[in-house]
Amino acid sequence: MSWPVIRKSDADRAAANLRDYDAETAAFTWKTARAELAGLPGGGLNIAHEALDRHVAAGHGDRTALRWIGRDDTVRDFSYADLTKQANRFASLLRSLGVKPGDRVYAVLGRIPELYIAALGTLKAGAVFTPLFSAFGPEPLQARMEIGEANILVTTEALYHRKVEAWRDAIPSLGHVLLVGCPGAAPPRCIGLEAALASADPVLETAATRPEDMALLHFTSGTTGRPKGAVHVHEAVVAHHVTGHTALDLRPGDIYWCTADPGWVTGTSYGIISPLTNGVTLVVDEAEFDAERWRRILGEQKVTVWYTAPTAVRMLMKAWDSDPRPYDLPALRFMASVGEPLNPEAVLWSVEAFGRPFHDNWWQTETGGIMIANFASMDIKPGSMGRPLPGVTAGIVERAADGSVSEALEPMALGELALRPGWPSIMRGYLHEEERFRKCFAGGWYLSGDLAMRDADGYYWFVGRADDVIKSAGHLIGPFEVESVLMEHPAVAEAAVIGLPDPISGETVKAYVALRAGFEAGEPLRRDILGHARKRLGPAVAPRDVAFRQNLPKTRSGKLMRRLLKARELGLPEGDLSTLESEER
């Protein structure tokens, strides 16, 4: 099925930050982009300095940096000067606790002001910021804190008791735990953050970080092995800044709402850093998705640029089915989406509902910033992720059996989406995982693991993952991490986890388990295993359903054939079965 192209007018092009794609792509250099930033007064580069102090120094300290909307609709505004002061206090507090440059500060927080203060304060102190999704269960939290050798944890008292306290001592590197929401006495071995911040020094000299110093550690998942900590450095801010300008059309004066949680990379790169370096007002809503509430926030806050995710867009479409009132949002100028491909129906629906289209874009935890996008000035082919950003060279490559890669140049050739390294926000490594990092590169390309095609006009089209990683609600879920937790259940002998297509979340996680002798398949056991997985992993990672098998399909070497389970579940061709040794029963 082919979908109508959404044409942009001359007026659209004239009003866009990036007006002439070809000319500006040809003229672009990362060196010029770097010159838009200030750098530290004494040399060096620090993300938080570019996000905050640079604007204060330029006389814009009174502009609103962060407008926070609480669950109960309380609104708190922080100007650039306020946020700078608060971040300084947090950095001063870290220093007084003995935190050194390069130490790891983890945040497990909902979208509350302290999360933003902690992120920017950590960077100012020269430490490394690692946000973790607060809906993670204890298992993903502990694994990520172990791998990244957390030194400081910032969380709430409630989350601490529920998810961390029991295994805190299993992280030997962990020094202090700072808790939000305990104005009275903090629990033993914890520090109340509010009181500590109030007495910390609001004046601070930002750490003299160098461009290649580690700034952010973001976790992502592969098919096998433990979660991977992608290392990002302060130099990444050059990409955060310029891609916000080109791909999200951000400009000073914008009211910008990024609905992503900072526990994931989008919520940090484009939910904290890019909007602030671009001098806009960042809207943050503490509450979870709610179609009515979102409609209200977009209108009341006069949001001009909105960055959200396909799962949310599809939930809005569902709400629209029962309540098709067009959105009346005269201030809204640009809408973008990321996380997984936005289906063509959703792009066309957005034109009907909002009078303007969503602009899909593509990037990954490893790329640190948007790489391929539909721009404000560019015609949209619904379903396509768009074209590479200025400064980004993309290609479709095929891997040969000997590990070499070759570029597929003919239009619509299917291959792996690859990028030429060299942009500032590319990951500098997977922490302590040199081998896995090395495997991401071949023939001068970074290999994304996503299968895609490029059409004759240079637009890219996502096809699927090259591996067994599951993409649910825009988040990558590693089957191994889920299977490992399932295996901890006394009844489970083996487990395989796959993603099944879901109209709302893209993919939904389903588990298949074979039982140990003496256990009987049935609803009570299904619930017990599901409950176990949800308690350990949290709802964002745990399977939504568990099915029983007597045996799971495996290769001769004992590798689970997740692909075969999936093909059978979906009634698709089973493909090459020559390596199948142990058949599903």
Next chain:
Amino acid sequence: MTDEDIRSVLRDELGRIAPEIDFDRLDPSVDLREQADLDSMDVLNLLTALHQRLGVDIPESKAAALATVDAVVAYISSRRSGL
């Protein structure tokens, strides 16, 4: 169907989706997502399941308002009495 019957269906369907939650310890007047680890997909799945079990259509636009046990029971009760 009494409110108690509706509550019992809700307990059963929630148990299917999130069996780790102890239904009897929930505060029926507090948002489910705040007292238990439930995400938006869980809530959507719950409302879909209730629709199938009870034949009451719950528009997605109402989903957020129906985030507590009391609100779900009251809504379904009012819709069923109108049948």
